[in-house]
Amino acid sequence: MKQSKFRKKVDTLFILGAGSSKALTHVNTRKNDHSRSTTPVDNDFLAMMRHFSLKTGWQKKGIELLNDNWLDSSDFWSGGLESSIIKRVSDYDMLASLYKEKARRKVSNSEYLNWLSHLITDYLLKCRSNRSGETKKFVDFAFPEKTSHTKLNNRIITFNYDLIVDRVLLDRGWSKQRIYFDRIAKKEADGTRRNSLDEFPDPLLLKLHGSLNWRCSQGNFESIIDGTCDPKEKISIWTEDTKSAKPDDGHSPLIIPPIPNKPITISPIFSHLWTKAFEYLHEAKKTVIVGYSCPATDVMARSIFTQFRNMGATDIYVVDPGVNALANYVELMHGRVKKNIRWHYYRGFSEYIENEIR
Numbered sequence: 640m641k642q643s644k645f646r647k648k649v650d651t652l653f654i655l656g657a658g659s660s661k662a663l664t665h666v667n668t669r670k671n672d673h674s675r676s677t678t679p680v681d682n683d684f685l686a687m688m689r690h691f692s693l694k695t696g697w698q699k700k701g702i703e704l705l706n707d708n709w710l711d712s713s714d715f716w717s718g719g720l721e722s723s724i725i726k727r728v729s730d731y732d733m734l735a736s737l738y739k740e741k742a743r744r745k746v747s748n749s750e751y752l753n754w755l756s757h758l759i760t761d762y763l764l765k766c767r768s769n770r771s772g773e774t775k776k777f778v779d780f781a782f783p784e785k786t787s788h789t790k791l792n793n794r795i796i797t798f799n800y801d802l803i804v805d806r807v808l809l810d811r812g813w814s815k816q817r818i819y820f821d822r823i824a825k826k827e828a829d830g831t832r833r834n835s836l837d838e839f840p841d842p843l844l845l846k847l848h849g850s851l852n853w854r855c856s857q858g859n860f861e862s863i864i865d866g867t868c869d870p871k872e873k874i875s876i877w878t879e880d881t882k883s884a885k886p887d888d889g890h891s892p893l894i895i896p897p898i899p900n901k902p903i904t905i906s907p908i909f910s911h912l913w914t915k916a917f918e919y920l921h922e923a924k925k926t927v928i929v930g931y932s933c934p935a936t937d938v939m940a941r942s943i944f945t946q947f948r949n950m951g952a953t954d955i956y957v958v959d960p961g962v963n964a965l966a967n968y969v970e971l972m973h974g975r976v977k978k979n980i981r982w983h984y985y986r987g988f989s990e991y992i993e994n995e996i997r
Contacts, residue, residue, distance in 0.1 A: 781793045
């Protein structure tokens with residue numbers, strides 16, 4: 640981590656969880672509780688993915704593979720995404736250690752999660768902002784379109800894979816090297832080369848669990864998932880904004896499913912992004928946390944909140960329908976900020992945008 644004098648000075652840091660994307664995509668429907676264009680949250684993700692995924696082609700095969708290689712007696716699709724994946728990974732690890740023959744009859748964790756990442760990507764690529772205009776209003780506030788990149792002092796950290804916020808910036812034609820990180824490539828053949836003009840040390844949008852439109856080789860994906868990647872190797876990462884990779888083409892979406900003890904910071908790219916997130920939190924005058932509950936299972940995320948120290952912060956906003964959300968963050972960040980900091984609370988993202996963004 641850089642010394643304070645070398646870190647990016649952040650005016651407002653937005654931290655986005657699944658609740659933010661659901662708020663920006665939610666539409667009211669008469670027949671169903673969920674629209675195909677709305678991003679699901681953890682507890683209904685698997686059920687919605689199974690319901691809306693294609694019943695033919697590789698998507699059908701993927702749904703069957705996830706179901707057939709589920710190792711518990713419970714229904715895989717009725718659980719939350721995070722708890723179900725943690726259960727599967729833990730069960731397979733136990734079998735591989737104690738009952739190797741039984742484990743060999745099932746696909747490995749890396750293959751299971753590779754198929755899952757393809758299905759997640761295929762599903763979320765079809766999700767879209769609703770017609771409220773709030774997505775654009777929010778992004779225009781965070782990153783005014785006519786302001787030079789070098790003068791943009793707000794930043795966004797997101798735990799989401801989707802492109803709901805990204806699309807506003809991509810539609811402007813803004814450089815992905817400035818949006819995501821400066822070694823992301825336009826195509827696989829470009830490798831990790833970086834033009835000096837693309838160098839941008841402080842990305843605008845930190846996607847800490849990866850992104851739908853990031854691609855890497857299947858081998859690199861599996862090595863990151865397994866925690867066996869070379870911590871010194873800069874792997875080739877490129878973008879594809881409109882379509883999902885197929886499981887048999889040798890490419891994988893670079894999204895990290897909710898696995899226990901996420902090993903992602905072993906990989907140089909995720910180490911870079913998480914370090915940047917820590918630095919931004921250190922330097923932000925205002926922090927706005929939207930739709931992210933910071934669950935106990937997300938150890939890495941909790942650590943960046945409990946281990947930072949920012950005595951220059953003035954305001955913290957918590958935007959969440961949960962009645963205990965504000966109190967949870969006050970307790971989590973106790974001692975990390977000065978005692979007289981101003982705390983603010985809004986029940987929903989629309990309410991925050993209406994009252995704070997002008």
